[in-house]
Each structure stands twice: as C-alpha cells, then as structure tokens.
Amino acid sequence: xxxxxxxxxxxEDWYPWRPGALARFNxxxxxxxSAVDADLLPLLQGSSELSRRSLGLFDPAxxxxxxxxxxxxDEPRGRPPEPEAIGAxxxxxxxxxxxxxxxxxxxxxxxxxxxxxxxxxxxxAVDRAIAHLRDSGSQTPWSMLAAIxxxxxxxxxxxxxxxxxxxxxxxxxxxxxxxxxxxx
Numbered sequence: 001x002x003x004x005x006x007x008x009x010x011x012e013d014w015y016p017w018r019p020g021a022l023a024r025f026n027x028x029x030x031x032x033x034s035a036v037d038a039d040l041l042p043l044l045q046g047s048s049e050l051s052r053r054s055l056g057l058f059d060p061a062x063x064x065x066x067x068x069x070x071x072x073x074d075e076p077r078g079r080p081p082e083p084e085a086i087g088a089x090x091x092x093x094x095x096x097x098x099x100x101x102x103x104x105x106x107x108x109x110x111x112x113x114x115x116x117x118x119x120x121x122x123x124x125a126v127d128r129a130i131a132h133l134r135d136s137g138s139q140t141p142w143s144m145l146a147a148i149x150x151x152x153x154x155x156x157x158x159x160x161x162x163x164x165x166x167x168x169x170x171x172x173x174x175x176x177x178x179x180x181x182x183x184x
Contacts, residue, residue: 013039014121016063016114017072026063026115029099029108036104044099044106047120051096061094063114072116 013020021037025044028034036044051059063072068085070077092112100107117124 013037014043014117014125016116017067022115022117025106029106029113029115030111033100033102033105033107036106038104041104043117043121043124044115046124047115047117048096048099048101050120056095056097058120059094059096060115060117060120061096061098061110061113063116064089064094064112066116066118067114 014022016022016026021040025034025036025040047058047060051061065086066072068081068089070081089112092110094110094112094114096113096115098108098110098113100109
C-alpha cells in the first residue's frame with residue numbers, strides 16, 4: 001500500500017464498489033464509530049477538508065448518487081435513473097460534513113452517505129508516487145512516472161498534449177489517465 005511505497009491494490013482498496021478498505025468503510029459508516037485503514041485515512045481527511053473549503057461544491061459523499069446513475073460500472077447504464085429516485089436521495093443531502101471524527105475513528109450521521117473518492121484518489125496516488133520518486137533520489141519524477149506507467153505512445157508533456165483513458169500496464173495504477181498527443 002502507499003504507506004509502504006507500494007501501489008499494488010490501491011484501486012481495489014479505494015474503489016467503493018469492490019472489496020477493499022473503502023467498501024468496508026462505507027458498509028460500517030452508519031453502524032457506529034469505525035477505525036479507518038491507515039492508507040485510507042489521509043484521503044478521507046483531505047477530501048473532507050476540500051469539501052469544507054469548497055463549501056460542499058466538491059463532495060465525495062455522493063457515492064450513492066454515482067451508483068444510482070450507474071457511473072460505478074465498467075459498462076454504462078442503459079437509462080438515466082428516475083427523477084424521483086434522484087430527488088429522494090438528494091433530499092437526504094449526503095455530505096462529508098455528516099462524518100464525525102475522533103482520531104482514526106469515524107462515524108456517519110446520515111445513512112445516505114457513501115464515499116466515492118474517484119479522481120481525488122487517483123490524484124492522491126499520483127502525488128504519492130511522485131513523492132516516492134523524489135524520496136528515492138529521482139531528479140525527474142514526472143518523466144520517471146510516465147516511463148513506469150505510460151503506454152509506449154504516451155508522452156509526459158509537449159505541445160497538443162491531452163488526457164485520455166487508457167488501460168493499465170502491470171504494476172501501474174488502474175484505472176489510469178494517460179497523457180497522449182492529439183495525433184495518437
């Protein structure tokens with residue numbers, strides 16, 4: 001895991017709908033105070049702070065809404081959810097502010113809360129990978145990260161660069177976003 005400088009398993013651990021630390025946390029959330037996995041704790045702390053600072057404009061507590069729309073699936077959902085279902089969930093107002101903190105223990109106060117860290121977790125993992133490369137003496141962490149995780153047609157930067165989804169290579173974070181030239 002990230003605290004040991006290893007990145008294997010972070011997708012499973014931080015994905016709310018697969019067996020892992022975040023899925024376990026979400027299941028226990030409304031049942032009383034629950035100790036949080038050490039690798040998950042900084043993500044929850046950081047995303048809670050970002051939610052607070054953005055006045056709730058960023059709020060990963062909307063995992064049930066993500067699920068309702070079917071965005072958690074590998075294949076897109078056929079039809080949008082019924083407006084009544086969306087309204088019923090939104091009237092319950094799930095928010096990161098519904099979490100009560102006591103050190104490493106967190107308790108939810110709103111059963112509608114389900115945490116989906118999504119792109120926040122991906123960005124956090126990349127930040128940790130870069131820090132790990134710097135700590136290991138790398139002079140060019142971005143290019144090393146690209147060399148480790150990017151497909152052969154990717155570039156780390158350059159004119160006309162854009163981000164698109166790509167499949168992961170063994171040992172890389174998955175799902176990943178690769179930086180590719182517009183020509184590719």
